[in-house]
Amino acid sequence: MKTFAFRLPDIGEGVAEAEITGWYVKPGDWVEEDQTLVDVMTDKATIDMTSPVTGTVLAVHGEPGDKVAVGSVLVELEIEGEAPEESAHKNPNEAPPEAAKAELEDVVAEPSVPEEANGQPEVILASPATRRRAEDLEIDLADVMGTGPEGRITDADLDAYLKDRAPKPIARERHGVREVRIIGLRRRIAEKMETSARRIPHFSYVEDCDMTALEGLRREINAARQGAQPKLTLLPFFMRALAQLLPEFPHINARYDDEAGVLHQHEAIHIGIATQTADGLVVPVVRHVEALDIWDCAREMSRVTNAAREGAALREELSGSTITLTSLGALGGVAATPVINHPEVAIIGPNKLMGRPVVINNHVTIRTMMNLSSSFDHRIVDGYDAAKFIQRFKRLLENPALIFIEPRTWT
Structure with missing residues (x-):
């Protein structure tokens, strides 16, 4: 097994750095060649960065809102065989294949708890839209029972969760403050x-x-x-x-x-x-x-x-x-x-x-x-x-x- 470092490529047009606006992978994820890893934004456009190799994500570098220079390591992957030359990186402006893109947009799977002793995290299946709605509603998806295929959580499952836990109509003071980083x-x-x-x-x-x-x-x-x-x-x-x-x-x-x-x-x-x-x-x-x-x-x-x-x-x-x-x-x-x-x-x-x-x-x-x-x-x-x-x-x-x-x- 080899370690491959995916770096922010030279996007051209004098761009020296880009802002990370969203991650699609995390350590432990298996990614296929041409799968989207991260979105970055320059002064001119938002670009999907796709993986030039197939392998397992070892580490990601940077948070949404961080600016990274051209040549900086974005993702480290464990791959089989020899690592490709950096010149073989895919053009960042190329879109992922339609089938892979559809699969990526359809279901997002991510660990809900830290890895257990066997190294396998529990996986929650939910579409990006359902996941965003749960976040807006401050619902932990680990508490929701999924009724979709393979236990996938649907909007109907969120509705059922809210109905079961609907509080009595009592006026209460609110003290929470949500910090939202302004990026992208x-x-x-x-x-x-x-x-x-x-x-x-x-x-x-x-x-x-x-x-x-x-x-x-x-x-x-x-x-x-x-x-x-x-x-x-x-x-x-x-x-x-x-x-x-x-x-x-x-x-x-x-x-x-x-x-x-x-x-x-x-x-x-x-x-x-x-x-x-x-x-x-x-x-x-x-x-x-x-x-x-x-x-x-x-x-x-x-x-x-x-x-x-x-x-x-x-x-x-x-x-x-x-x-x-x-x-x-x-x-x-x-x-x-x-x-x-x-x-x-x-x-x-x-x-x-x-x-x-x-x-x-x-x-x-x-x-x-x-x-x-x-x-x-x-x-x-x-x-x-x-x-x-x-x-x-x-x-x-x-x-x-x-x-x-x-x-x-x-x-």
Whole structure:
């Protein structure tokens, strides 16, 4: 038997270190070649590290949240035969075979108690989702009887465990404190927000918009759509309105390099779409909106946001935006003060639609209204310019036919 040290390989693109975000193995585990050992995150992507050999895990090095340098030993394995050369390591960007990946995701087995004298730990079988739920509920899986195949613990078993031990409805004081280490994508989000808040002097501007005509048009178009035409939300209309408007405000469709003191004004319109994922907020980008029609905007927005939610977005799909749209849809609230996506200089945040009484020609009527929240970098955008920009944007939204007309015919 030989000992093989699996080291963090050179990932390329000048990456000198990576952050450990999750382990899939532990000492004593038997692993097959191409089985995922650990997830690491660089400044550019999250990468699955797979084993180039088959063997038994002797030791793992590092905890989630630790940063390790290229060349550092991550896992020591006991293998049969000669250890392969380091150059034979598998490409860290290659995905594990589908069968192995499915098996890995389906059931996670790990010891529930220290090893006994015979060296064999008791094994608990449960899917990752069931295991996460048990952790959230603070249930020790060793106390739960599994009724699935080979004693596998299911969600139904957790429900039965909770039912049997349900406490009487007595109000009690709570004193527990749970410490959660901020790592991975959540750490990167925190750093990004801190950078934006520290380096950009924000000011916000909120205006209400009468969305009755646009919402009616959207519903009519959706009712008449054909074939592969996607269902339209409001965001593709906002994207097309920005494509009409931003050429008049080049200093808003821009990225500011404050260290060099240079504002990069872009002719291309690359709109970031703030997207909530299971791991946190990311901003996939719809590129060249100026060249897309309303259907193209909807299709491309759906493609990049779905890829982001599934963790499949490419690096270039998560960077390079020139302005960002952020919307919580029905949860959008009355108003917000969105944080600018550094190094951009503006962000637009539509809020939820609401029926409100509005006075028109001295008569009160119910209209579909929406507040439009926005934030600007005050180093680049003056209050007057921001107000002018939002008022022009409001005009497009309240008169949606203008969105589909060349700007020179109506300005």
